[in-house]
Amino acid sequence: MGTTLAQWDALRAISRSPGAPARALASATFQREQAFGTLAGRLMAQGLIERRPGHGRRIEHHLTPAGEQMLDAGHRVADEVLTDCFAPLPPGDRATLLDLLQRLNYGEDA
Template sequence: MHDDLQRLGRAVKQTQYRQHRALDSALASAGTTLAQWDALRAISRTPGASARELAAATFQSEQAFGTLVGRLAAQDLVERRPGHGRRIEHHLTPAGERVLAAGHAVAGEVLAECFAPLTGDDRAALLVLLDRLNSQADPRP
């Protein structure tokens, strides 16, 4: 049982690693990286969000996200605006919207290829199982 759980954990990690490598490589054609595109997606989903909220949404530390969003702002893909109190809000610029859209097209192709070995029913079942796992609280802080 212990070995099966370790194999399962490794299989999930290996799948994620292969998917990330394929996405990062393909997103270069859209003029972005996986980390940048993921940040643009997070900002698009929650315009006006703080760096803390966006760091959590992209599985990064606040410091790492701050560095990343600084690069995105320097490329005129993201705009940081003053919010309530000391809060800084993040918004996509028109250029950021274009890069995000180009990334969506590339990611759609890559993900279709990554999941091609699975039937539609297999993908739906996998999503249900992963959603169930991800709905649980983190086992350790």
């Protein structure tokens, strides 16, 4: 689809936290700040994100319309992959698995 998994992950992080600085986005994508800066530079060169001045020396990151389209395309691919991965489970088992994962994620009791 014209992007890498690392680039798509960066687009997801920016989408979840529009205006976030590189430090926060690097942490969200499990990268060092310098590595994220290099990646963001590539995304900017492709027209997928833009950097804007923020408060003080802070640089904010935002998706462009092209970045939003790329992110959506990545979500469609991810949905297909997840569907294929869990297809062997019957619907009831998938629902149970989803419930268990949500409890782990949110710490909810049964």
